[in-house]
Amino acid sequence: MKVIIAEDQGMLRGALSALLDLEDDVEVIGQAENGEEAMRLILELGPDLCIMDIEMPRMTGLDVAERLKEQGHPCRIVILTTFSRSGYFQRAIKAGVHGFLLKDSPIDELGEALRKVHAGGRAISPELSLTFWEAENPLTEREREVLRLVAEGLSAGEIAKSLFLSGGTVRNYISEIMQKLEAKNRIDAISIAEKNGWLK
Structure with a gap:
């Protein structure tokens, strides 16, 4: 299978490439240091898979996945990240991502995950609870806007x-947000939502 690695940390990108090249059935055909470059390489080289970090300059890994889904591109995306936020999982599923693995996963686990995804399956790090895939953002679009x-x-x-609402309505929204997030105060609500990737 032909693979592209998109990761903004050069040392990790190089190490991943070297380790995956040792696998008999994996060929790393390109490396990208940001989301824009990843998108360009995917369109130019047509890989089977792209291993993608989430937090990258210019475009995030999830931005790239969403763009590819919109275009109906067949490249399958495997997210490799240090972030186990449920909001990211939710967005990844909607973007058609097939794998979600943690960066500290063993390399043989990554190899197996790539084979599984290449064969049409999904792969998720065992350390990550399945509930993350199903975690729903409790806030409505308007509540997210207010927060x-x-x-x-x-x-x-x-x-x-700013939102052409009455002050009372906004206070009601804020009160509802804090209740849904079980937050002690506004700062706590912001912190909970950001930690889960629910403000994106």
Whole structure:
């Protein structure tokens, strides 16, 4: 199988490439240090799989996965990340990602996961609970919008003006958000939502 590695840390990218090249049935045909470059290489070289980090400059791994899905591109995406946030899992599934593995997984586990994905299956690190794949963002789009503005430091009055709502409605939204997230206060609500990738 032909593979592209997209990872912004050069040392890790090189190590992954060297280790995967030792596998008989894996050929690393390209390496990218950011999402834009990954997208270009995938379109130019047509790999079977792309191993992708989430947090990369220019475009994240999930941005690339979403763009490929929109275009109906056959390249299968395996996310390799240090982030086990349920919001990322949720977005990855919607983007058609086939694998979600942690960076500290053993290399033979990665090799097996690639084979499984190449054969049409899904692969997930055993350390990651299946509930992550099913975790739903409890906030509505409007609640996320309100919380993003709270995170930017806007007051309830400023948010009301910005979203053409009454102050009371905004306060109700904030109260509902804190209840849903079981947050002690607004700062706590922002922290919980960011940790789970629910503000993206």
